[in-house]
Amino acid sequence: MTAQAPLIAELANLVTPTWRGGSPARPAQGDELVTAFSAAAGERIAAALRDVPDAATRLTTLAVALRDALTAPTPAETAARINAMMSRYAARPYLVEDEDQPFHLHFHGSGETAVEALGGEFATALALVVDGYGSNRLGMCEARRCEGVYIDLTRNGSRRYCGPACTARAKTAAYRSRQ
Ligand SMILES: [Zn+2]
Numbered sequence: 001m002t003a004q005a006p007l008i009a010e011l012a013n014l015v016t017p018t019w020r021g022g023s024p025a026r027p028a029q030g031d032e033l034v035t036a037f038s039a040a041a042g043e044r045i046a047a048a049l050r051d052v053p054d055a056a057t058r059l060t061t062l063a064v065a066l067r068d069a070l071t072a073p074t075p076a077e078t079a080a081r082i083n084a085m086m087s088r089y090a091a092r093p094y095l096v097e098d099e100d101q102p103f104h105l106h107f108h109g110s111g112e113t114a115v116e117a118l119g120g121e122f123a124t125a126l127a128l129v130v131d132g133y134g135s136n137r138l139g140m141c142e143a144r145r146c147e148g149v150y151i152d153l154t155r156n157g158s159r160r161y162c163g164p165a166c167t168a169r170a171k172t173a174a175y176r177s178r179q
Pocket of ligand 1: 146163
């Protein structure tokens with residue numbers, strides 16, 4: 001389940017930041033959002049999204065909820081927001097057997113479309129990160145002018161930035177400030 005972490009952050013980051021990587025962000029909308037998210041999500045999810053007529057609107061709603069959970073101010077608020085998502089998307093566990101893999105547990109949501117199914121999966125993945133690692137593993141990029149979110153699955157919980165570009169920017173800024 002925690003394998004979904006990069007995809008969860010990707011969806012939130014496609015839609016919700018005002019600033020990203022030092023520049024004003026342009027939220028992905030409509031077909032552009034569905035195409036970009038499908039490319040990140042892989043063929044199984046991409047195929048399911050093609051059957052959802054208003055996928056972009058539903059993905060935007062999910063992205064906003066994910067950002068709210070990832071940027072909650074306190075551990076109690078993080079838990080409350082993830083609990084609300086699991087309830088809203090009606091996440092329920094069931095065993096599936098994917099090709100070439102033994103049976104394993106999925107937590108699809110039971111809402112109307114593939115997006116709600118994904119919402120249940122993502123909400124449960126966030127809950128498992130909090131359960132296994134702690135709510136301090138969910139966060140927002142500390143680089144200047146960036147509101148990218150991340151899920152930190154590093155061994156020592158050392159992550160502070162949304163990706164390699166912001167890590168490099170922050171290092172450069174720190175170097176310059178020492179000159
Ligand atoms: Zn960043």
